[in-house]
Amino acid sequence: MERIPILKMGEFLLVTIQVDMHDRLALTLQDDLTDRIARTGARGVLIDISSLEIVDSFIGRMLANIAAMARILDAQTVVVGMQPAVAITLVELGLSLPGVRTALDVERGMLLLRAALPAGEGVAARTEVQEVEAVEARDADAAG
């Protein structure tokens, strides 16, 4: 059966979607990924969708679900490289993926994941952690 490979990089899992997502593939990915997170104790998941050109509401919801499941298993999810057309489609479908972090490319996504690790763990630089905390505090202020 067709599967999307999940690569392990240190404490993170890397998923690159390079084929058209159909519903069964999406469900398989969801199962495989939660399974791998639980097995390896990964702290972060990076999903690269830069080759994904077509999305529907199902795939959009699946991305949100994966992020929510990963969070329960104590792993952050970052979606990177979304194409403009895909972003517009998701917004028009009313799926703004509120719980999902995003980045422009894999490199920045990795930085974001490292920065999200608590201080003392992994290779996160202290300044990055502080910066993210400052941003989050500001966002919280803005929301409040």
Add this chain to the structure above:
Amino acid sequence: MTGLSTTRIPQILERDEAEVLERWLREQLAATAHRSDLIAPAQLREQSREFLALFRQAATRDTDGDVRSPVWSATRGMLEGLSAARGTLGFSPSETATFIFSLKTPLFERLRETVDDARGLADAMVAATAVIDALGLYTTEVHQKNREGVIARQQEEMLELSTPVVKLWDGILALPMIGTLDSARTQVVMETLLERIVETGAEVAIIDITGVPTVDTLVAQHLLKTITAARLMGADCIISGIRPQIAATIVHLGVDLSQVITKATLADAFALALKRIGLAVGRPAVRVGAGAAPAAPAAAAGA
């Protein structure tokens, strides 16, 4: 509807074309609507002659009085050119239509002089009136279509002109929006911004709405959609240039912008954007003895 070919008109035009043309020209030159400032008599004569010739050719073959039929295609083609040319010269659409309508007087005069039976006369006049009216209205239609073409082209050009995405710094884009935002424009703006984010890899985009006269719920919704789409791609958006009245409108409308970072001016937004990507703006420190700043030599001498 009876066609012109069944009446006496083709015969009359065949025999007396020159006479009808002369009377028509006299009529046009004497009319108060004649625009001697826009068209020379020689040119008017040429146009009238050409139209009358085409009218005569079509009239001999016209069977149903329908000017949209292929029989009248040459006449229609000539009128399209004429209407466009006169529109450019500054003729009003009714002046162009009057050019066609004024053919009735000389034509009917000639009919009255040659046709004896009342029935034949009435038939010919009814058929000719219908055709000439339709042709006159056709010039108006063409005029309107040309105008619409001009408007559509200008709108397109405006759309292209009004959506520049500028790079303020490595990783910072700005989108100065000017003019009223409608769905079509916002769509273009959204697409341009997102494409530029991919091209440049910018992390922060500033949407400046200083030039937007009004913000209603629809515009606010479009802005929020753009910001959400940018966020999905991994870029942050800052809205700047919100004038006090617009801030009041947004609050009165109940639009929720709490998830969006807003700044009063582009400068504030730019400062925040620089901070986001880890840069700061400041005066360069004066280095003693380096001579980089005007104050440096004096400081060096003092030391």
